[in-house]
Amino acid sequence: TDLSRIRNFSIVAHIDHGKSTLADRLIQLTGTVAERDMQEQILDAMDIERERGITIKANTVRIEYPAQDGETYILNLIDTPGHVDFAYEVSRSMQAVEGSLLVVDATQGVEAQTLANVYQAIDADHEIVPVLNKIDLPAAEPDRVKEQIEDVIGIDAQDAIEISAKTGLGIPDVLEAIVTRLPAPKGDRDAPLKAMLVDSYYDPYLGVVVLIRVIDGVVKKGDRVRMMKTGGTYQIDKLGVFRPKMQDIPELGPGEIGFLTASIKQVRDTRVGDTITHEKKQCQTALPGFKPSQPVVFCGLFPVDTNDFEDLRDAIEKLALNDASFSSEMETSAALGFGFRCGFLGLLHLEVIRDRLEREYDIDLITTAPSVIYHLHMKDGEVVELHNPADMPDQTLIDHVEEPRIKATILVPDEYLGDVLTLCHDRRGEQLDLTYAGTRAMVVYDLPLNEVVFDFYDRLKSVTKGYASFDYQMIGYRADNLVKMQILVNEEPVDALSIMVHRDRAEMRGRAMCEKLKELIPRHMFKIPIQAAIGGRVIARETIAALRKDVTAKCYGGDATRKKKLLEKQKAGKKKMRQFGKVEIPQSAFINALKMD
Numbered sequence: 023t024d025l026s027r028i029r030n031f032s033i034v035a036h037i038d039h040g041k042s043t044l045a046d047r048l049i050q051l052t053g054t055v056a057e058r059d060m061q062e063q064i065l066d067a068m069d070i071e072r073e074r075g076i077t078i079k080a081n082t083v084r085i086e087y088p089a090q091d092g093e094t095y096i097l098n099l100i101d102t103p104g105h106v107d108f109a110y111e112v113s114r115s116m117q118a119v120e121g122s123l124l125v126v127d128a129t130q131g132v133e134a135q136t137l138a139n140v141y142q143a144i145d146a147d148h149e150i151v152p153v154l155n156k157i158d159l160p161a162a163e164p165d166r167v168k169e170q171i172e173d174v175i176g177i178d179a180q181d182a183i184e185i186s187a188k189t190g191l192g193i194p195d196v197l198e199a200i201v202t203r204l205p206a207p208k209g210d211r212d213a214p215l216k217a218m219l220v221d222s223y224y225d226p227y228l229g230v231v232v233l234i235r236v237i238d239g240v241v242k243k244g245d246r247v248r249m250m251k252t253g254g255t256y257q258i259d260k261l262g263v264f265r266p267k268m269q270d271i272p273e274l275g276p277g278e279i280g281f282l283t284a285s286i287k288q289v290r291d292t293r294v295g296d297t298i299t300h301e302k303k304q305c306q307t308a309l310p311g312f313k314p315s316q317p318v319v320f321c322g323l324f325p326v327d328t329n330d331f332e333d334l335r336d337a338i339e340k341l342a343l344n345d346a347s348f349s350s351e352m353e354t355s356a357a358l359g360f361g362f363r364c365g366f367l368g369l370l371h372l373e374v375i376r377d378r379l380e381r382e383y384d385i386d387l388i389t390t391a392p393s394v395i396y397h398l399h400m401k402d403g404e405v406v407e408l409h410n411p412a413d414m415p416d417q418t419l420i421d422h423v424e425e426p427r428i429k430a431t432i433l434v435p436d437e438y439l440g441d442v443l444t445l446c447h448d449r450r451g452e453q454l455d456l457t458y459a460g461t462r463a464m465v466v467y468d469l470p471l472n473e474v475v476f477d478f479y480d481r482l483k484s485v486t487k488g489y490a491s492f493d494y495q496m497i498g499y500r501a502d503n504l505v506k507m508q509i510l511v512n513e514e515p516v517d518a519l520s521i522m523v524h525r526d527r528a529e530m531r532g533r534a535m536c537e538k539l540k541e542l543i544p545r546h547m548f549k550i551p552i553q554a555a556i557g558g559r560v561i562a563r564e565t566i567a568a569l570r571k572d573v574t575a576k577c578y579g580g581d582a583t584r585k586k587k588l589l590e591k592q593k594a595g596k597k598k599m600r601q602f603g604k605v606e607i608p609q610s611a612f613i614n615a616l617k618m619d
């Protein structure tokens with residue numbers, strides 16, 4: 023295809039501003055999918071995405087559009103995830119296209135992820151077309167939002183296109199703007215093959231499917247190719263494009279986006295950002311590549327029923343095939359038995375994986391408190407990475423502890439600003455900036471990631487009634503006064519409840535956890551002390567009183583079927599408990615004990 027007839031673009035937006043709905047309309051209007059096959063949110067393939075309305079992996083679709091100039095153009099849309107955990111995936115798919123549609127909900131205006139994502143597009147030198155969505159709603163204020171885009175983002179919004187992705191209003195203008203306002207890709211058809219590995223996923227029938235963007239040269243089915251970073255060589259079995267269903271094509275030339283399969287066994291064999299070239303006639307220089315996405319949040323996943331351990335292992339292996347940013351290693355806990363310590367890109371990623379394990383593989387799980395990676399500077403000069411507070415060595419061997427910090431950007435309506443500042447302050451945040459855009463404040467904080475991984479986002483939503491938006495990036499490590507706090511139930515430490523905490527906040531956190539556990543652990547026939555301790559020193563204590571009389575006595579006598587039913591209920595309830603010493607701890611306690619409210 024002639025390069026001048028190709029346009030490659032992505033859509034950047036804050037969550038819920040209508041990115042997927044717009045993509046659906048573009049696909050529908052160009053007849054890419056027959057009307058009868060059209061289902062909402064066609065690009066969100068996974069069930070869980072559909073249910074939660076979030077896009078997790080980047081997706082792509084090729085659209086043919088007959089423009090007003092009489093020519094037919096090929097439009098390649100790479101759909102990028104909108105959530106903060108996947109910022110890295112946004113950045114890499116941006117490298118594969120030349121332009122972006124910036125979608126802003128005209129009833130909401132610019133939000134934190136609008137900013138984060140649009141800056142990635144600007145960094146990738148994109149041409150950007152602002153699009154104001156949802157103008158069918160009476161609350162839409164396109165003029166105010168245009169002004170805000172100029173003030174806050176600093177791009178020209180004079181020619182922003184006003185649309186309703188829901189009713190279809192303005193969609194033809196978007197298609198024309200893609201052709202007239204976004205640049206065509208550049209590339210040399212006669213040069214040696216140079217293609218970017220944009221993404222990959224595992225398909226049970228095809229093996230690994232690799233999404234590529236050709237820069238120079240031409241790739242054909244049957245070609246032998248080399249991945250320049252990993253050194254692997256493969257023969258291409260299948261070459262094609264997504265429309266959005268897979269469609270085979272004989273070749274892909276410069277500027278084109280498509281997929282290949284080549285009997286690649288696992289996603290880990292494909293490095294995102296790698297350069298694909300011909301085995302024989304190689305290109306001179308590889309693309310700069312990307313840094314691999316590193317897990318930043320860790321937690322333990324244990325089966326509720328210890329008999330499910332093997333199933334959990336299989337399920338985790340299968341998920342890891344398709345998700346190179348998810349890591350796992352076996353872990354044993356005195357309290358919870360055999361399980362896995364897993365690493366995630368962020369909290370949403372954690373939730374998505376946990377949900378998939380529970381739903382797709384039907385395994386009930388106990389999740390331990392999320393933790394970050396601490397750097398322990400030992401007295402002997404060694405630096406140790408701590409992924410699990412339970413593994414914390416003797417404090418006297420440690421010189422100092424460093425923790426990861428983030429730069430958080432929060433946009434919030436004026437009236438909630440005070441609450442947001444209090445929340446950030448309570449989480450040991452340091453304010454870096456505070457500016458206004460109309461009636462919204464934009465505040466930037468330096469915060470310990472540890473204080474954010476738990477329920478920060480939930481708290482932020484609740485103190486602002488859902489009106490705040492939030493985005494963050496890692497900024498590095500800093501030393502602080504951090505200690506390990508243990509929880510003792512009935513005099514014994516429960517390893518799965520250990521956390522790292524700032525010394526000044528330890529007492530408060532310890533007290534809160536003991537109080538929570540007192541509510542969460544049911545009464546037993548004996549009295550149960552619950553203590554929080556640092557080193558050997560107890561800093562907080564609660565006691566669960568003993569049961570006075572045998573309530574189960576009520577079950578005896580009377581109707582036999584009723585008795586059986588009650589016993590079954592008890593058994594089902596028991597499965598959700600963990601025997602710990604003489605005490606039974608409900609699975610929910612492991613995560614709920616940490617909630618701060």
Ligand code: GTP
Nearest residue numbers: 038039040041042043075076077104156186187188
């Ligand atoms: P993520 O996939 O989670 O990033 O969200 P998104 O940006 O793709 O948003 P999505 O397309 O799922 O739209 C969010 C909600 O807004 C859905 O309930 C849509 O039906 C609704 N919506 C999208 N466009 C319009 C519009 O033009 N008008 C109105 N009234 N509602 C819209």
